[in-house]
Amino acid sequence: MELINSLLNIQSVSGNESQMTEFLIHIVTKRQSRWKVQPEIYYGEQFHDCLLLKFGQPQTAVFSHIDTIGFTVRYENHLVPIGGPEIEHGMKLVGKDRLGPISCSVKEQDGVLLHDFPRAIDRGTLLSFEQEIITDDEFIQAAYLDNRLGIYNCLRLCEDLQDGWVVFSTYEEHGGGSMPFLLKFIQETAPIKHALISDITWITDGIHHHEGVVISMRDKLIPRKSFLNRIVSLAEKSKIPFQLEVEGQGSSDGREIQFSPYAIDWCFIGAAEDNVHTPYEKVSLKDLESMVLMYKYLLRYL
């Protein structure tokens, strides 16, 4: 929980993920001696704000995006959304510009988003949801569970991963842009055949809290059926609780794998949340645990 709390308190709106990258480098450096296998670590300007860990001889990569939705400050107190935040009147935002820290509320007026900070904010400043973490025995509720829990899942996976890439990508919430160069680097360094997307999905009519991690059979994009069949058959063998989703909307880092110049099978696997893209996203702790277990299982047997 301490790790999840730390992840939830770092700001990394799409386009400005460097703080999260630094934290992850710190965590990896601190923890890796306790991991079963020591990964090769790749980061730096050549990778912008992304981070890659290569364990052993990979056949599979796990991708977790480290950016979040948020807002860019315009002029005349206007805000422009980053990704697709749900807007509620009075919702609290935080950030920082050259004059200091910012805390303000949002309102929507004639289709325009406005902040109420008493002074002008530097143009281009990034704001994100004020964080409030609420946990009980069953649930965690906070802003940005999507995708801090996906990151958490990856760090847990590292503990006993023998062969595989663990990759932290940027810009996912705003259409992507890091996956193409990450995939190029991976395929030219230690190529993969399969990719799993460690991300958070939605509670729907067919997906319920506490019933296990979600294996998405499709969203707006469609993974290859033969790969889905293999994943589902392994999931059944694992005895770990899981649910199957079929959606017509939404997408993930899987989209950029689908359209990449590499023949890589991909599948989105993650816990489901209520209140998507609000400051109070909510995930079942049981589903999170089955997500962690399922990734450990699949990376072993895939």
Add this chain to the structure above:
Amino acid sequence: MELINSLLNIQSVSGNESQMTEFLIHIVTKRQSRWKVQPEIYYGEQFHDCLLLKFGQPQTAVFSHIDTIGFTVRYENHLVPIGGPEIEHGMKLVGKDRLGPISCSVKEQDGVLLHDFPRAIDRGTLLSFEQEIITDDEFIQAAYLDNRLGIYNCLRLCEDLQDGWVVFSTYEEHGGGSMPFLLKFIQETAPIKHALISDITWITDGIHHHEGVVISMRDKLIPRKSFLNRIVSLAEKSKIPFQLEVEGQGSSDGREIQFSPYAIDWCFIGAAEDNVHTPYEKVSLKDLESMVLMYKYLLRYL
């Protein structure tokens, strides 16, 4: 006609094209000894469910997609479309899940698509239109003429092709995804300058049955004018009947060539159909024959 009938009776909804690939490998193996030139044949996991044939020293590639539109089964009898099927109340769908074969009807209710199969169907099962083939002296009518006829055209082209790639792609109906890795492989193996898209287009105000194969001067995307001029000038010399289309909508495998990291000119050339994306697409046999002749001519003189 026997070949066209066989092609029309194979199910290969986007994401699950392996049955069609297997059939094509079978056909190619059986027929190639009668072809003028023996192609190199590329397929297997490295190419997912695609298939490439390399004849001689290619300058040009012909692309034909082997997937079709269809539906993914969700839960609560819901269906999610794959590609853009036209929905009509009562339209028959077929498929197969772990409990056996499926035959059902579709209805639309409050904007949701529902099937009426008496039992629950496995989540993620793929359904496609029930096939009914009707032919007379002038027309062929069936589901999935788009793009079984494009495949047929390619197989006819193989008969006397000397230099060129013939490529069978997947996922075209649902936004693509195989073209990028196919193009990368082609450009790194035996690079091309030109590409023709062997696919089926639409009857419109300017395009009529029996008036010849359609050369598309644009759809949503715009081929390079200098290449179009060259194609049209060859088409005129050929004396084969053709029509020129100018559309603002629609796209094809040409889209992914346009946006690829290779400078390849492309053009969509194919017969036109009525009742697009329904179970009773209809194409003039004369137009199909002029499509076959035009491809044979262009691949010789381009």
Add this chain to the structure above:
Amino acid sequence: MELINSLLNIQSVSGNESQMTEFLIHIVTKRQSRWKVQPEIYYGEQFHDCLLLKFGQPQTAVFSHIDTIGFTVRYENHLVPIGGPEIEHGMKLVGKDRLGPISCSVKEQDGVLLHDFPRAIDRGTLLSFEQEIITDDEFIQAAYLDNRLGIYNCLRLCEDLQDGWVVFSTYEEHGGGSMPFLLKFIQETAPIKHALISDITWITDGIHHHEGVVISMRDKLIPRKSFLNRIVSLAEKSKIPFQLEVEGQGSSDGREIQFSPYAIDWCFIGAAEDNVHTPYEKVSLKDLESMVLMYKYLLRYL
């Protein structure tokens, strides 16, 4: 001004930019002896209608698109737009087909665009706005300032550029398609870390004539914050007038850099215009001059 006038009088609708390429090759050949550094020049079929100039040891590339919006002639006097032209009743268009020069007007009828040329025009013919250039001490007004002024800026930059790529791209107005192969060639020849988009933006509530070149902190896409910070800090040091824009709409060649398989930072920098995508786009001459100065400064210190 003579150079700007020449650029404004060349037709190069997306898909048919070869006339502009030829003009640029001619100008570069004529002028380069007076430039501080002699560039390597790349053009020809391998680059379709694009042109690249490599000066010294580049870290940065400047991209300027050479295509314009326009119309494709369909049948029954219909027109299909290329890019997003603003339509006004009676607006004059010009072009040429096999029967000779064309000059006509547009009208919109029941959502369809029609021309009034007395004879049928060849299918696929490209039309563009009739050109009328009006200048005074403060402004230039003409069709296609977007992006003839971006090209002009690049040619001025060449005068004393020591290290950098200057790249003329095609198809930008209609979704792109040349940037992917240009970027591949650049990264395989003399790779860059940064890209500037030399293009024209919009007068908005926050951007005014005569107040300097615009540095766009985002449009539909979002450049990396750390790169923006560096650009803005250099711009402040330069003492050259500039304005900061934050938009939620629109995109540029920067889009294809964002989604390319290379980790390249990018930023759109250009003068703002009134009457976007009409025949009477209008730019402040002061803003154009500060655009030229800012590019010269940034290419030296970036």
